[in-house]
Amino acid sequence: MINISMLKIKSNKKAIQKTEVTNTQNTPKKRKSHDEDEVSHNKKSKQSNDSSDSDDEAHEPTLQEVDDSFKPENMKNIETVRQKKRTKHQKIVEVSKQSALKRETSRNIEYLNKWKSSRETWKFEKLRQISIQNHFGSKGAAREYILKKSQEIIDDIDNRLNDTNRKQLLSQKNYLKMGNPRLNQTIVALSANIGALMFGLALGWSAPTSMKMIEKEDYKLIINGVQFGWIVAMMPLGGACSCIFSGILRKYIGTKLTFFVFGFPIVLGYVLLAISSNLSMLMAGRFLIGVSMGCYVYLLPMYVGELASKEIRGALGSLLQIMINTGVLFVFILGHFTSVLVLNIVCGVIPIIFSVGFLFLPETPAMLVTKNKMSDAIISTKFFRGENFDHHKEISEQVAQNQQQRKNFKEIFNVKSTRRAFTIMMILFVFFQMSGINVLLFYSTIIFTEANVALDAGISSMIVAAVQLTATFLATSFVDRFGRKILLVSSYVIICFSLFGISFYFLLNEKGNGVDSISWLPLVSFSAFLIAFSYGMAPVTYILLGEVFSQDAKFYIASTCQVLSFLLTFLLGLFFPMLVDAIKFGYTFLIFAICTFVGTLFVIFFVPETKGKSLSEIQ
Structure with a gap:
């Protein structure tokens, strides 16, 4: 209504202006009458405006008109300034993200294309901006886009590897040749476990050398039993x-470089043993050998476990003990x-071959x-799992696992449950070594x-070593068929009776009673001991070590x-000759x-059964 009044006022003003122009053209005689008419006209116009305003004030909007103005169909086109700015900003951000992702994609594809001419110049790390790692740090559409582009680029690499570029690559570098994945795993695991073979050499070195070194003239040094105990004990120390540290x-x-570095101490150790002129050199040599052995026996299971597929991981893991x-x-x-x-x-020659060969x-x-x-x-991954394996998934899982923050010792x-499992495992390792193996x-x-x-x-030692090796081969075929606890209990029982048999024989022999009729008992008891140890105590203890702890805790617990x-082996190896001198063999084996x-x-009472349970249920 206010707009109508304003239009009327504007029309009146135009009329007045027109009248004024007309009046200026009139003669002076008519000026007086014109002024009178103008005054009269203004009065009428004022009255007309007043009446119009009163009409506008009288026409108030009804309640229905107010309600209609707030209906959704009437509000669609209403948009505040803030909403417009927010929408515009969101569009700009979205366009910027898409543009940045496309730039990163083209830039990284450019880096990847350099691989075609030279592997050295191709840096796959450049892919990280749109790669597997960044995939786990992104969300929503960006995450899907990154994953899609990463998969496309990795597939592109695979296609190149299957064509002429692989031949180019093989001619430039000593690169992996694809083949049967299980055969590849087996060959590499066998080659790596030469380190375990060297651990066996160091472990059994003292048996054939003991009688040649202790008070014998066919060795340049004359060593007594206690001194030989120090030589033996320095290796586990x-x-x-x-x-x-390894x-x-x-x-x-x-x-690979870790094994290469730890190859130097063992070679130097055997050099010292070969040229030794005093007891200190012998002890130093055995200690250096032990430094390398600690690395091999700790890292080899990790290496083989990481390269082996789940179908043959158990068989390849048993190669260590074999x-x-x-x-x-x-060595016997x-x-x-x-x-x-x-x-x-x-x-000393075997570690040189192993250290250099492991680099390949x-x-x-x-x-x-x-x-x-x-x-x-x-x-x-393609070398160990095959051409058709979903290597992208496995690598993605490994990246996710690496990005998990490792807990510290206190948090673990x-x-x-971790404290209880740790206590059980520590006690099991004490009994493991106190069996006297x-x-x-x-x-x-x-x-x-x-x-x-x-x-x-010497022949008897070779027989029991052969029995132990045979038992280890047989144990790998049924160790997963029976419960962990059944194998462990039966193993402990057989070992216990074997030790009682050895103790009984020595007690009779030391008291001067005739033992000719049971001269077979030590060899049989010793063989039974090693058979039981090979199928139960040795493998099951380490299986439990891998099952009862979470991934974060295994690093510290293992x-x-x-x-x-190693410390218990050091103490037993050192004090066994002293103990034998004090209480003889019979009572030593009785302990x-x-x-x-x-x-x-x-x-029986404290170790849980873990067979058939998931890791989460066990832990």
Whole structure:
């Protein structure tokens, strides 16, 4: 209504202006009458405006008109300034994101194309902006876009590897040749476990050399039993000092360089043993050998576990114990028929071959992902899993696992179940060593010599080593068919009876009673001990170590248990000759038998059954 009034006023003003123009053209005689008419007209106009305003004021909007104005169909086109700005800003941001992603894509594709001419100039790390790593840090549409582009680029790489560029690459570098993935895994695992073979050599070295070094004229040094105990014990002491540091070093330089670095101490150790002129050199040599052994026995299971597929991981994991026992048998045979010098030379050459040869083995995909070498990780995965394997998924899972923040020692042990599992495992490792397994291997020749068995002591040692190796082969076929607890309990029971049998024989022999009729007992008991150890105590203890702890806790728990095992081996190897001198063989083995009996009760009442349960249920 106000707008209508304004239009009327404007029309009146125009009329007045027109009238004024007309009046100026009139004669002076008519001016007076014109003024009178103008005054009259203005009065009428004023009255008309007043009446119009009063009409506008009288026409108020109704309630229905107000309600209609707020209906949705009437509000569609209403948009505030703030809403317009917000919408405009969102559009700008979205366009900017899409533009940035496209720029990153084109830039990284350009980097990837350089791979075609030279692998050295192709840096797969440039892909990280749109790659697997960034995939886990993105959300929504950006995450889907990144994943899609990453998959396209990786597929493009695979296509190139299958064509002429692979031949180009193979001619430029000593690169991995694809083949049967299971065969590749087996060959690499066997090659890597030469380190376990060397651990067996170091473990059994003392048995064939003991009688040649202790008070014998065919060796340049004359060593007594206590001094020889120090020589034996220095190897596990070196292992206790190195197993933790080797894990830290592997994190920074990788598995291959870590094994290469730890190849120097063992070679130097055997050189010292070969040229030794005093007891200190012998002890130093054994300690250096132990430093390398701590690295091998700690890192080899990790390396094989990372390269093996789940279908054959158990079989390849059993290669560690098989190769250790093979090393023990080999050193027993070689040491029996050759001199100590020849034995040291042969044992020193093998680490040189292993350290250099390991550099040509492929690194595991998990380690390459940790080092951000995504291109090599893809190639390594295809080598170990096959051409058609979903390597992108496996690498993505590994990246996600690496990005999980590792808990510290205190946070791990705040969990009650972790503390209980840690206590159980530490006690199991104590009973593991208190069974006397390593003492029997260290001093097997001395034990059979003192037992006056019918066979030669060296031959008897070779027999029990062969029995142990055979039992280890057989154990791999049924260790997963029975419950962990059943295998562990039966193993402890057989070992306990075997130790009681050895103790009984020595007690009779030391008291002067005739033992000719049971001269077979030490050899049979010793063989039964090693069979039970191979199928139960040895594998199941380490299986439990991998099952009862979370991934974050395994790093601390495994290293702690390994250090404890080495320290107990050091103490037993050192004090066994002293203990024998004090209480003789009979009571010494009786102590081992009693400890194993207590261990049997502990396993029955405290160790849980884990077979058939998921890791989350166990933990």
